[in-house]
Amino acid sequence: MRIDIITVLPEIFAGSLDQSIMKRAQQKGIVDIHLHQLRDYTANKHRQVDDYAFGGGAGMVLQIEPIWNIIEKLKTERLYDEIIYMSPDGELLNQKIANNLSLLNNIILLCGHYKGVDERVRQYLITKEISIGNYVLSGGELAAAVLSDAVIRLLPGVLNDETSALSDSFQDDLIAPPVYTRPVDFKNMKVPEILLSGHQKNINEWRHNQSIERTLQRRPELIKKNDN
Numbered sequence: 001m002r003i004d005i006i007t008v009l010p011e012i013f014a015g016s017l018d019q020s021i022m023k024r025a026q027q028k029g030i031v032d033i034h035l036h037q038l039r040d041y042t043a044n045k046h047r048q049v050d051d052y053a054f055g056g057g058a059g060m061v062l063q064i065e066p067i068w069n070i071i072e073k074l075k076t077e078r079l080y081d082e083i084i085y086m087s088p089d090g091e092l093l094n095q096k097i098a099n100n101l102s103l104l105n106n107i108i109l110l111c112g113h114y115k116g117v118d119e120r121v122r123q124y125l126i127t128k129e130i131s132i133g134n135y136v137l138s139g140g141e142l143a144a145a146v147l148s149d150a151v152i153r154l155l156p157g158v159l160n161d162e163t164s165a166l167s168d169s170f171q172d173d174l175i176a177p178p179v180y181t182r183p184v185d186f187k188n189m190k191v192p193e194i195l196l197s198g199h200q201k202n203i204n205e206w207r208h209n210q211s212i213e214r215t216l217q218r219r220p221e222l223i224k225k226n227d228n
């Protein structure tokens with residue numbers, strides 16, 4: 001899979017996508033991430049990519065021209081399955097969206113800034129808009145990093161069997177069961193006996209029941225969704 005990220009702050013991605021699982025996925029050649037500095041695509045001699053909003057009001061707006069230039073250039077190089085704008089008013093990211101995106105070959109993530117982008121970018125260039133939650137970040141970069149992580153960990157070969165994404169919370173609309181590791185007894189706080197029993201069938205049953213109980217307590221809407 002190839003992910004092209006368009007941003008005025010490419011530095012933000014170094015910390016999140018160049019570590020641990022994300023780093024390994026890139027080293028193994030499973031994902032190819034390309035960062036593009038939007039300022040490289042403007043004709044403005046000061047490399048400015050934003051301007052005042054027509055009609056007035058506080059805040060700057062990212063201009064269409066540099067965004068058009070980079071997206072059109074990328075589109076001449078390969079076919080893109082989705083061109084995604086990270087925006088607080090986009091579709092709320094969930095596991096299903098991440099699963100679907102993980103099946104694609106080439107995607108572009110556009111990170112907004114300031115007051116957002118000129119509406120014509122959303123009308124004519126963007127195919128999908130995604131939000132990572134109902135709150136406003138300073139820019140789309142952290143959202144793009146979250147989305148990339150959620151998608152990349154699903155790609156075949158990124159996780160090994162033990163950390164398989166299939167047992168993640170939300171993968172079957174259930175929250176994952178609690179987990180424990182050594183010591184068995186820490187200051188009289190004990191690991192549930194069943195997990196030490198060696199009876200795999202009983203353990204699996206216990207885990208499943210815990211998942212259902214937790215989901216009912218914490219995310220009842222996930223279970224209700226499946227009732228109809």
Ligand code: ADE
Pocket residue numbers: 086087088112130131132133134135136137138139140143
């Ligand atoms: N850009 C700013 N806030 C955002 C959010 N919550 N999700 C996605 N992109 C954003």
